[in-house]
Amino acid sequence: MRSDCSLLRAAGPDDLDALYQFELLCFQEHHFRRDHVAWILDNDRALTLLENEPHGVTAAMMLLFEGRTCRVLSVAVAPEARRRGTGTRMMELAEGICRERRIPIIRLEVSTRNFAAIELYRRLGYRMDGVLYGYYSWGEDAYSMRKDLPETTSDARPPRLSEPEPYAMININP
Ligand SMILES: CC(C)(COP(=O)(O)OP(=O)(O)OC[C@H]1O[C@@H](n2cnc3c(N)ncnc32)[C@H](O)[C@@H]1OP(=O)(O)O)[C@@H](O)C(=O)NCCC(=O)NCCS
Numbered sequence: 001m002r003s004d005c006s007l008l009r010a011a012g013p014d015d016l017d018a019l020y021q022f023e024l025l026c027f028q029e030h031h032f033r034r035d036h037v038a039w040i041l042d043n044d045r046a047l048t049l050l051e052n053e054p055h056g057v058t059a060a061m062m063l064l065f066e067g068r069t070c071r072v073l074s075v076a077v078a079p080e081a082r083r084r085g086t087g088t089r090m091m092e093l094a095e096g097i098c099r100e101r102r103i104p105i106i107r108l109e110v111s112t113r114n115f116a117a118i119e120l121y122r123r124l125g126y127r128m129d130g131v132l133y134g135y136y137s138w139g140e141d142a143y144s145m146r147k148d149l150p151e152t153t154s155d156a157r158p159p160r161l162s163e164p165e166p167y168a169m170i171n172i173n174p
Contacts (some may be wrong), residue, residue, distance in 0.1 A: 065101070131143060
């Protein structure tokens with residue numbers, strides 16, 4: 001169980017073991033490979049945020065910044081902590097980060113069989129913009145989903161691609 005004041009923080013290479021265990025827990029046989037998780041943690045264009053409890057990781061989100069687009073590589077909540085709004089708050093946080101970095105598009109891929117995640121994204125305003133047949137290595141199809149963020153300013157600064165300090169500790173609970 002997580003408390004109401006748990007924090008989301010930026011992950012680094014030292015979190016590899018805990019994050020990989022969390023991958024196995026949340027995605028079971030369809031998890032990222034350990035070396036892929038390591039690549040993400042080590043990538044200057046990626047940002048991984050995770051929520052820790054004393055017993056381990058309880059929520060995680062991986063973002064990859066590709067020019068004017070942010071890709072949500074993964075979002076996951078521990079099974080015992082689901083349906084309490086954590087997934088929604090993490091996705092809203094991703095939007096906030098994009099707005100701050102002047103990134104106007106968030107996109108993601110999701111298995112056509114992952115009804116929970118599709119519903120999460122749909123309720124947040126993501127729209128399907130394609131079907132990727134055989135997208136996953138195990139053969140499942142994926143929907144490509146996208147959300148366009150309204151411009152908050154006419155100041156067209158290029159997106160910052162490195163991890164900004166202010167996200168070191170972020171409270172995602174209301
Ligand atoms: C998808 C996932 C991240 C959702 O996290 P969560 O914290 O439970 O999401 P929320 O509590 O914010 O749910 C928001 C809405 O999404 C929808 N939703 C979430 N889980 C659902 C489910 N199992 N069945 C149907 N709708 C669901 C509901 O509309 C829900 O609102 P409600 O609880 O008021 O009905 C979580 O189920 C998970 O970690 N799944 C395994 C990993 C995964 O598949 N990640 C996505 C692909 S990368």
